[in-house]
Amino acid sequence: MKKAVLLSIFYLFLIPTVVLAAFNYNSKEFQTVIQQLDMQGHADHDISTCSIKKVYYEEVIEALNQGQSEKEILKSYIDEYGQAALRTPAADGSGIIAWITPALGFLIGAVVVGFGIKKLTNKNAGKETELLDKVEMTEMEREIVEITFEEERKKHF
Amino acid sequence: MYLIGNIALILGIIISLYSIAANIIGIKRNDRKWLESARGGILSLAFVTSISAFLLFYILGTSQFQFKYVAAYTNTQLPLVYKLAAFWAGNAGSLLLWAFLLSIYAAIIVLSKKKQNNMIPYVSNILLLNMLFFYIVMVFNANPFEMTETIPADGKGLNPMLQNPGMVIHPVTLYMGYVGLAVPFAYAIAALLMKNMDAGWIKLTRRWTLTAWLFLTIGNIVGGWWAYLELGWGGYWAWDPVENASFLPWLTVSAFLHSVMIQERKNMLRTWNVSLIILSYILSLFGTFLVRSGILTSVHAFGDSNLGTYFLIFMAFMMIFAIYVVITRYQLIKKESKPIEAYFSKESSFLLNNFILVAAAFAVFFGTMYPLISETLTGTKVNVGAPYFNKVMAPIMLALLFLMAICPLISWQKAVFERFLKNTLAPIIGALLFAGAIVVMGVKGIYAIIGLTVTVFMFNVHLAEFWRGMRARRKATKEGFIKAAFQLTRKNQRRYGGYIVHIGIAVIAVGVISSNAYSEEIMKTVNQGESFKVGKYELTFNELTETEEKGNGIVAADIDVKYKGKTNGSIHPEKIFYGTWPEPSSEVAIKTNWKEDLYVVLSSWESKEKVTFVVKINPFVSWIWAGGILMMIGTAIALIGGKTLSFFRVNGRQAGVDI
Numbered sequence: 001m002k003k004a005v006l007l008s009i010f011y012l013f014l015i016p017t018v019v020l021a022a023f024n025y026n027s028k029e030f031q032t033v034i035q036q037l038d039m040q041g042h043a044d045h046d047i048s049t050c051s052i053k054k055v056y057y058e059e060v061i062e063a064l065n066q067g068q069s070e071k072e073i074l075k076s077y078i079d080e081y082g083q084a085a086l087r088t089p090a091a092d093g094s095g096i097i098a099w100i101t102p103a104l105g106f107l108i109g110a111v112v113v114g115f116g117i118k119k120l121t122n123k124n125a126g127k128e129t130e131l132l133d134k135v136e137m138t139e140m141e142r143e144i145v146e147i148t149f150e151e152e153r154k155k156h157f
Numbered sequence: 158m159y160l161i162g163n164i165a166l167i168l169g170i171i172i173s174l175y176s177i178a179a180n181i182i183g184i185k186r187n188d189r190k191w192l193e194s195a196r197g198g199i200l201s202l203a204f205v206t207s208i209s210a211f212l213l214f215y216i217l218g219t220s221q222f223q224f225k226y227v228a229a230y231t232n233t234q235l236p237l238v239y240k241l242a243a244f245w246a247g248n249a250g251s252l253l254l255w256a257f258l259l260s261i262y263a264a265i266i267v268l269s270k271k272k273q274n275n276m277i278p279y280v281s282n283i284l285l286l287n288m289l290f291f292y293i294v295m296v297f298n299a300n301p302f303e304m305t306e307t308i309p310a311d312g313k314g315l316n317p318m319l320q321n322p323g324m325v326i327h328p329v330t331l332y333m334g335y336v337g338l339a340v341p342f343a344y345a346i347a348a349l350l351m352k353n354m355d356a357g358w359i360k361l362t363r364r365w366t367l368t369a370w371l372f373l374t375i376g377n378i379v380g381g382w383w384a385y386l387e388l389g390w391g392g393y394w395a396w397d398p399v400e401n402a403s404f405l406p407w408l409t410v411s412a413f414l415h416s417v418m419i420q421e422r423k424n425m426l427r428t429w430n431v432s433l434i435i436l437s438y439i440l441s442l443f444g445t446f447l448v449r450s451g452i453l454t455s456v457h458a459f460g461d462s463n464l465g466t467y468f469l470i471f472m473a474f475m476m477i478f479a480i481y482v483v484i485t486r487y488q489l490i491k492k493e494s495k496p497i498e499a500y501f502s503k504e505s506s507f508l509l510n511n512f513i514l515v516a517a518a519f520a521v522f523f524g525t526m527y528p529l530i531s532e533t534l535t536g537t538k539v540n541v542g543a544p545y546f547n548k549v550m551a552p553i554m555l556a557l558l559f560l561m562a563i564c565p566l567i568s569w570q571k572a573v574f575e576r577f578l579k580n581t582l583a584p585i586i587g588a589l590l591f592a593g594a595i596v597v598m599g600v601k602g603i604y605a606i607i608g609l610t611v612t613v614f615m616f617n618v619h620l621a622e623f624w625r626g627m628r629a630r631r632k633a634t635k636e637g638f639i640k641a642a643f644q645l646t647r648k649n650q651r652r653y654g655g656y657i658v659h660i661g662i663a664v665i666a667v668g669v670i671s672s673n674a675y676s677e678e679i680m681k682t683v684n685q686g687e688s689f690k691v692g693k694y695e696l697t698f699n700e701l702t703e704t705e706e707k708g709n710g711i712v713a714a715d716i717d718v719k720y721k722g723k724t725n726g727s728i729h730p731e732k733i734f735y736g737t738w739p740e741p742s743s744e745v746a747i748k749t750n751w752k753e754d755l756y757v758v759l760s761s762w763e764s765k766e767k768v769t770f771v772v773k774i775n776p777f778v779s780w781i782w783a784g785g786i787l788m789m790i791g792t793a794i795a796l797i798g799g800k801t802l803s804f805f806r807v808n809g810r811q812a813g814v815d816i
Contacts, residue, residue: 025680038540044397046389046743047680047771048732048760087542089527094535098527102520102549109519113512117505120425121497 023064025057033060033073038087158212158221162302165209169256169292172202177285180278192278196267199281202288203264210257213250213301217243222312225303226250232314232737234707239320245328246319248449248464249301254329255445256291258336259284266340276358279347280340287339290471298464314737323383331376331403335441337369338406342438345431346479349486354427359417364796366434370414371792373407378785389743389758391678391773393781396546401525402444405518409437412514415507422569423495423504428487429511435479440518442472447525499571506564513560517553524549547673555608558666561659562615565622580625584617605674609667616663619656626653650798657791664784671777678773685766692774694755695719699727701765710734714759714768718748730759730770754778 023030037043039056047053063073077085089095176198183191213226217240222228230243230250245251263284267277295301341362348358380400381393394400413433419425450465483490497504524541531539566572566580592610600606623642630641646653681689688697699715713731717724728746735742748755756773 026678031678035544038542041540043542044388044390044392044395046758048389048743048758049740082538084538084540087540088545088548089531089539089541094531094537095539098524098531098539098541098545099549101523102516102553105519105523106516106553109512109516113508117497117500117508120508121500121505 023061025061027064029064029070030060033064033070036074036086036088037077038085040081043087158216159224159302159304162209162212162216163296163300165205165212166292166296166300166302168205169202169209170289170296172198172205173285173289173292176202177282177289180282180285184278195278195281199260199263199267199285202285203260206253206257206260206288209253209301210244213244213253214241216302217241220312222310223304223308224301225305226301228305228309228312230312230315232312234709234736235312235315235320238325239315242319242324243315245332246315246324247301249295249299249303251328251332252291252295252299253301254332255336256288256295258332259288259291259339262336262340263288274361276344276347276351276353276361279350280343283343283346284339286475290467294464294467298467311737314735317733317735317738317740317742318387321383321387323379323387327376327379327383330372330379334369334371334373334376334403335406335444337365337372338410338434338438338441340365340369341434342479345434346482349431349482349490352486352489354486354489356417356420356424356427359420359430363417366410366414366417367792367796370407370410371789371796373403373410374785374788374792377403377407378782378788382782382785385778386745386747387742389745391676391756391758391771391775392543393672393778394543396524396543398525399444399448401521401546402440402447405521406437406440406444408514408518408521409433409440412511412518413437415514416511419504419507423497425495425497425504426508427490428483431483431490433511433515435476435483439472439476439479442468442475446472501567501572501574501577503564503567503569503572506560506567510557510560510564513553513557517550517557520549520553521546551604551608554666555611558608558611558615558663561662562611562618565618565656565659580621581618584614584621587617588614600675602674605670608670612663612666612670615666616660619660619663622656623653646794647798651795654791654793654795654798657794658788659791661784661787661789661791664787665781666784668777668780668784672775672781675776676773678771680760680769680771682763682767682769691755691772692753693721694725694772694774695722696757696770696772698768698770701762701768708736712759712762714770716746716757716770718755720750728755728757730757732759749779751779752777 034057037056037060039045039053042050042052042056045053047057060073063076068076074086083090083095089098091099176195179191179195179198182188183195216224216227217231218237220227220231220233220240226247226249227243230246231240235243243250245254263281266284267281341358344358344362344365348354377400380403384395385391385393410433413430416426416430416433420427420430446465446468449468499505524546527541528539531537562584563577563581566577568576588610591613592606595606595609623645626645627638627641630636630645631638634641634644636644646657677692679689679691681691683689683698685698685700688695690696695718697717697719699717702713702715704711704713711731711733713729715727715729717727719725725748728748730746731744733742733744743758746757754773754775756775758771760769760771762768
């Protein structure tokens, strides 16, 4: 019983620590949010010299520490600046075109190239070589051919 | 000097116009005198442009602030090398650089041994059109020799971010690449105008194209290296619109360099090759247009520019002209081509390679332009930043790496599948063993592991190709390993130079994949004497010092570094406060070993005893620079050697022109 009371007291002390855990720039949650924000075109600037990036960093930390989730923070920025708040177009609505067009282009290109290769390929052209490959040679003939090839090859070295 | 500079620019317009007219008359009347006169005009133009260029160097080097350009981009404190490099820091100077390079290229062409080649008048006219455009823009809109109303005591100085050795190399090499593409474009159009549909223009321009590609490669790699050192955000490629604009022609020229091999051997893909070189040239203009138009936000754009309209008109004119020429000659281009003999052949694999490179170019172009498209069509402002490009480009680049892995194993005409499998086996086993080993070592991230495995496969294939070639050589000649490797490369420089380029790309891919997937970053505020850990490093902040150098205030932190518990020297990230620039600049401190970079930025300080650092561990970034060097070596080898014997074999005659 005594043990259970002590454990309960210990957990009671732990709860505020967990709930009020302060986020900082190294927190995974912070990194996830900040990496999605365009920060008015300052996302790739050096934080130490960019005042706009600093403001965003502080705002996101504050929002996280106020208990806002990743979705809520991003939504608040989108509400304020529109889709331009983020570094990528939305994955739905009008933004979907941005995501599917390269894939669509790739597929159409693949079909065109496929047909192109089919059209450009003359299936009969290779048959002669195939026939030559299949010609049966005696051991002596094969040896002569190999020696001739070897001598011809040496000329190129 | 004002007079000399301006007269030289005006002479540029007059001589260009005269030479174009002389060439046209010479061609129409088949009169050698007019053609010789045009040739003289081009040489004079090179001379006049050189005078302008040297004059700009002179006024920059001697700080003549009565010139607007000098006052805008230099000051007395600036080291001489950066005073001179300010040549291409602004709009007007960079246009003069473009015109200068173009005039030198045109002079080389008319002075070459092939000067009797009857394509030259057509080629030089297309180059002259380009030069005329640049001269008109300089004289009427961006004159590097414009005077100030009152002479300032000192200039504004150069943006601190531009004060880096990268400034000396990156813009010039990129321009040499862009301008270089005008030459094969000019030859292609000339061949079409002359209704000369064989591969003659390709043979004549192989080295020009390869040189342009080499400079584009150097420009992009050095640009990445410069951004990594100077910008302080720890990356090297931000998928910025202007960066994309320099990557686009690189992709299309890479496709062209592969597809011309099919035309050389088979006389196929003539329309495609002409289209690719036209596209590459137009994309080089597009890059210049993007920098100067202000239609897209970019850190690289010239802020004070209104030249977009000029470039748009010129780009549209050249594009319509080129398309018209292709369409009117289409029936001639498409006849007389030999078919591919089998689906499974190098020819087919090169077509796939072209498709993937062009698809990559399309994806980059679409992503770059999408903000504009979206705003125009829907009124919605959107950004297309690095996360978008990373997601879209990753599968395309993976497919390209895979194709680069299997292509060398597929023979021309008709590949034997059993032999292909036999040759693939060892490289693929090696790659799978590597994948297993890194998984056992605890490396995570399925996409990165797949990417690295394909890269290792590609690397193994090329190594195996070298090995097979060397073994065959040694068997025939009894040479030692080193001599055999040297002779093997020397005897077929195009092929093995190309393989070295591929190996360079594999090395770069390791750096790009690893640094994107496995980098670590922390921001840490520490007191004097306090230590903190990042990865396997332990950093101890010793002190913060303030000094002054050439009128600039420098704040530097002294940090001791331990790697895996052992002392590993010290580093000194700095913040420089320039007397002539409002924003301070970060000088990052980097400690490199073969597998990672320790990247430290002095972020801020509350007092001398309490400082905040941004520390990154960037794995394998140095491999990107090493891969770049390998690519340059490989291209240089391919460039020096490589007689296109197959061209003669296919055509059996000289290509209608006196080569």
